[in-house]
Amino acid sequence: MKEVAFVLFLALLVLVSDAKVTKPNTKNFLRCLRSRTSPENPITDALFTPGNSTFVSSYVSYTRNKRFSNPKDTKLIAIVAAKHESHVQATVVCAKSNRIQIRIRSGGHDYEGLSYISSVPFVILDMHNLRSITVDVSNKKAWVEAGAILGELYTKIAEASKTLAFPSGVCPTVGAGGHISGGGYGNLIRKYGLTVDHVVDAKLVDVNSKILNRASMGEDLFWAIRGGGGASFGVILSWKLNLVEVPKTLTVFNVNRTLEQGGTDVFYKYQLVASKLPKELFLRSMPTLANGRKSGKKTIAVKFYAQFLGSAKKLMEIINKNLPELGLKREDCYEMSWINTTTFWDDYPVGTPTSVLLDRPSGPPRASFKSKSDYVKKPIPKEGIKKFWKTMLKFNNLVYIELNPYGGVMDKIPANATAFPHRKGNLFKIQYYALWNNEKATKVNLGLMKELYDVAKPYVSSNPREAFLNYRDVDVGSNPSGETNVAKAEIYGSKYFLGNWKRLMDVKAKYDPENFFRFEQSIPPLRAM
Numbered sequence: 193m194k195e196v197a198f199v200l201f202l203a204l205l206v207l208v209s210d211a212k213v214t215k216p217n218t219k220n221f222l223r224c225l226r227s228r229t230s231p232e233n234p235i236t237d238a239l240f241t242p243g244n245s246t247f248v249s250s251y252v253s254y255t256r257n258k259r260f261s262n263p264k265d266t267k268l269i270a271i272v273a274a275k276h277e278s279h280v281q282a283t284v285v286c287a288k289s290n291r292i293q294i295r296i297r298s299g300g301h302d303y304e305g306l307s308y309i310s311s312v313p314f315v316i317l318d319m320h321n322l323r324s325i326t327v328d329v330s331n332k333k334a335w336v337e338a339g340a341i342l343g344e345l346y347t348k349i350a351e352a353s354k355t356l357a358f359p360s361g362v363c364p365t366v367g368a369g370g371h372i373s374g375g376g377y378g379n380l381i382r383k384y385g386l387t388v389d390h391v392v393d394a395k396l397v398d399v400n401s402k403i404l405n406r407a408s409m410g411e412d413l414f415w416a417i418r419g420g421g422g423a424s425f426g427v428i429l430s431w432k433l434n435l436v437e438v439p440k441t442l443t444v445f446n447v448n449r450t451l452e453q454g455g456t457d458v459f460y461k462y463q464l465v466a467s468k469l470p471k472e473l474f475l476r477s478m479p480t481l482a483n484g485r486k487s488g489k490k491t492i493a494v495k496f497y498a499q500f501l502g503s504a505k506k507l508m509e510i511i512n513k514n515l516p517e518l519g520l521k522r523e524d525c526y527e528m529s530w531i532n533t534t535t536f537w538d539d540y541p542v543g544t545p546t547s548v549l550l551d552r553p554s555g556p557p558r559a560s561f562k563s564k565s566d567y568v569k570k571p572i573p574k575e576g577i578k579k580f581w582k583t584m585l586k587f588n589n590l591v592y593i594e595l596n597p598y599g600g601v602m603d604k605i606p607a608n609a610t611a612f613p614h615r616k617g618n619l620f621k622i623q624y625y626a627l628w629n630n631e632k633a634t635k636v637n638l639g640l641m642k643e644l645y646d647v648a649k650p651y652v653s654s655n656p657r658e659a660f661l662n663y664r665d666v667d668v669g670s671n672p673s674g675e676t677n678v679a680k681a682e683i684y685g686s687k688y689f690l691g692n693w694k695r696l697m698d699v700k701a702k703y704d705p706e707n708f709f710r711f712e713q714s715i716p717p718l719r720a721m
């Protein structure tokens with residue numbers, strides 16, 4: 193009796209397990225790909241196997257984190273860098289019939305490499321060749337394919353209009369596929385919300401290799417891919433976006449105050465006001481480890497980045513009224529077009545040609561990084577801030593904590609409007625970030641990042657301690673590559689998705705009941721009871 197109960201328990205816990213699957217039939221998989229594609233759109237140009245001299249370069253060119261960029265550390269069978277929709281469909285059919293897992297990669301910016309690593313045999317479906325963008329100015333819409341990067345999207349929008357924009361991320365090399373499905377945000381968040389608040393249609397290849405749009409997929413799947421992460425549900429081919437209006441001239445600044453310059457007090461006061469400022473102003477604070485005045489001495493430089501939908505004069509008024517402690521000067525402020533703000537925010541000097549937005553990463557990543565996230569609902573007291581500084585000063589390479597203020601429309605949009613749940617009541621989202629070049633420093637950095645996260649615990653959300661999907665962090669829970677354990681999934685699912693978790697599992701059960709689209713942090717198929 194006990195044994196039966198135990199077996200039942202296991203069956204419930206482990207929905208799908210590949211652990212015992214023998215070596216997959218790679219030959220059959222490749223044969224299947226050829227038979228499923230037509231000579232007009234040959235798959236040979238898109239296919240890379242370990243025998244190809246360009247296999248490794250094809251692998252690393254869209255890996256962003258050196259921690260995971262060695263293909264030898266994974267069980268990679270092939271890369272399909274799809275050049276046509278039929279290549280995507282064939283990859284899904286053939287991987288499924290040969291019981292091979294896939295990882296879907298668009299921009300390759302996943303913080304934990306989950307779009308290009310696995311410990312069971314797998315194929316990478318790489319979308320970077322599918323990257324066309326069309327902008328329809330009169331209807332204020334754009335279609336963007338998954339493999340486009342944000343810099344390309346921003347450039348196309350700016351070429352078509354001086355007063356349209358799209359509210360998404362700050363890094364121009366992020367891919368549309370992962371970024372938008374994970375609920376991407378950027379410096380227009382307080383005025384316009386997230387990427388997913390402006391997605392009006394999508395094209396997706398489902399588990400049966402059918403191409404669906406919003407009308408044919410239905411509202412529940414369309415809800416899930418807006419913030420739930422695309423990779424649990426299918427392969428996003430493209431998004432239809434609603435563009436938003438911006439003035440011809442915006443104002444930006446980037447200033448900092450070190451601890452010696454009273455940075456702690458400015459930072460404390462900043463926390464009290466940032467989420468209550470007019471929604472046209474996004475003021476990010478980013479305490480960063482920096483060199484002190486004396487050589488060999490470290491300090492914290494509390495950086496402030498502003499994006500304001502208005503003039504420098506008006507911005508000065510707002511800052512002087514709400515945060516005079518910053519001591520902002522008019523000459524710190526730059527008035528420029530929206531497209532020029534995107535290079536400013538990526539730390540290019542003012543005057544840099546915007547053609548840099550089209551630079552795609554090539555070659556292996558030079559640095560390793562680790563990131564973690566938190567949501568803050570009440571200001572962090574000064575004693576807490578000082579504890580942060582103390583841990584940050586232990587690092588010997590780049591480390592920062594980035595506060596992204598909420599408020600504005602984020603307080604107005606219900607938590608279940610899309611799958612992205614972190615809305616009302618947050619003062620900030622924090623990102624903790626460390627970057628290092630020397631692989632020997634990995635252990636120390638991962639340890640210090642854990643310490644920073646422990647230091648933060650009393651001051652951030654709890655039960656659950658919320659986390660942001662696009663800031664992927666396997667420490668918040670994960671499954672082995674080849675299995676989906678529901679109890680384990682609940683651990684990361686509750687943090688990423690809060691009250692939307694059950695509904696996401698339900699949608700998953702409806703559209704991918706056999707759990708083909710699975711990975712270390714995917715959503716398990718579990719019917720609501």
Ligand SMILES: Cc1cc2nc3c(=O)[nH]c(=O)nc-3n(C[C@H](O)[C@H](O)[C@H](O)COP(=O)(O)OP(=O)(O)OC[C@H]3O[C@@H](n4cnc5c(N)ncnc54)[C@H](O)[C@@H]3O)c2cc1C
Nearest residue numbers: 298299300301302361362363367369370371377422423428
């Ligand atoms: C330098 C840097 C700056 C960043 N800045 C921001 C920011 O300002 N705002 C923000 O919100 N985020 C930001 N991010 C995080 C970024 O949004 C996420 O890493 C995002 O998932 C990246 O998307 P991608 O397509 O480039 O990544 P990928 O690694 O290709 O994919 C990420 C995830 O999405 C899945 N996926 C990718 N393409 C598809 C597809 N076509 N269909 C289905 N699933 C797919 C992958 O399988 C994986 O699970 C930043 C990341 C970096 C490295």
Ligand SMILES: *[C@@H]1O[C@H](CO)[C@@H](O)[C@H](O)[C@H]1NC(C)=O
Nearest residue numbers: 236237238239240241243244
């Ligand atoms: C990789 O090698 C295979 C087998 O030799 C070949 O069919 C394919 O065209 C090669 N791919 C590329 C991109 O050259």
Ligand SMILES: *[C@@H]1O[C@H](CO)[C@@H](O)[C@H](O)[C@H]1NC(C)=O
Nearest residue numbers: 447448449480481482493495
């Ligand atoms: C802080 O600002 C000063 C003056 O603008 C600048 O020289 C310095 O590089 C900045 N420090 C950091 C860490 O950004």
Ligand SMILES: *[C@@H]1O[C@H](CO)[C@@H](O)[C@H](O)[C@H]1NC(C)=O
Nearest residue numbers: 528529532542543544545546
């Ligand atoms: C944007 O920046 C470029 C490069 O400095 C400059 O030539 C251009 O005039 C700027 N445009 C606007 C509208 O600010």
Ligand SMILES: *[C@@H]1O[C@H](CO)[C@@H](O)[C@H](O)[C@H]1NC(C)=O
Nearest residue numbers: 415606607608609610611695
């Ligand atoms: C969100 O929840 C509310 C209250 O339960 C419900 O009325 C509404 O239909 C839900 N919205 C969506 C988009 O599911």
